Amino acid sequence: MSENTQNSPLAEPATPAEAKSLDKLLAEAQARIDEQKDAWMRAMADAENARKRARADVEAAHKFAVERMAESLLPVMDSMEAAVQSKDVSGVEITSRQLRSALEKANVQEISPAPGERFDPHLHQAIAAVDAAGAQANSIVTVMLKGYRLHDRVLRPALVTVAKALENTGGNPISDSNTTPN
Numbered sequence: 583m584s585e586n587t588q589n590s591p592l593a594e595p596a597t598p599a600e601a602k603s604l605d606k607l608l609a610e611a612q613a614r615i616d617e618q619k620d621a622w623m624r625a626m627a628d629a630e631n632a633r634k635r636a637r638a639d640v641e642a643a644h645k646f647a648v649e650r651m652a653e654s655l656l657p658v659m660d661s662m663e664a665a666v667q668s669k670d671v672s673g674v675e676i677t678s679r680q681l682r683s684a685l686e687k688a689n690v691q692e693i694s695p696a697p698g699e700r701f702d703p704h705l706h707q708a709i710a711a712v713d714a715a716g717a718q719a720n721s722i723v724t725v726m727l728k729g730y731r732l733h734d735r736v737l738r739p740a741l742v743t744v745a746k747a748l749e750n751t752g753g754n755p756i757s758d759s760n761t762t763p764n
Contacts, residue, residue: 654684685730693729693740695722705729707739717745 658680665673693705701708701720706729714723722742729740 651688701744708744710743711746714745719747
């Protein structure tokens with residue numbers, strides 16, 4: 583062989599011992615690659631399984647979100663049916679207490695403003711504005727229907743009538759300066 587072929591990196595190994603050593607190194611490298619590929623494939627499968635489990639958990643949570651609420655309303659339904667069959671007023675009162683208790687357990691609170699309380703558009707819905715002698719402008723005159731909220735979220739605002747604001751006779755027609763309390 584010429585001197586150029588012996589020093590070339592592409593040249594055949596000079597001895598069989600060196601060839602076995604290179605084959606051994608190649609086999610070890612290939613084994614490491616196979617182990618890493620296997621570990622990567624397992625990690626990908628684990629991640630996909632975790633995604634599937636999470637998706638199934640979310641679907642189950644949506645499907646059974648009202649389960650506790652429904653369970654607490656079943657005795658109310660039983661009492662309501664019994665009260666209707668017996669036409670007993672005390673049964674209706676008991677049923678009302680059971681229903682109120684079930685709603686409290688589910689963290690549902692009443693929104694029932696008192697007459698004279700300031701109108702809050704976040705909690706109340708004005709059905710009508712009425713002239714009310716002695717009532718402060720934008721204060722609640724009557725509650726037509728109680729509202730309810732779940733934690734901080736309003737499920738239904740209280741339906742109320744409010745006292746009319748005084749006519750703005752001497753100022754800016756779009757000003758609400760006379761609707762604020764003094």
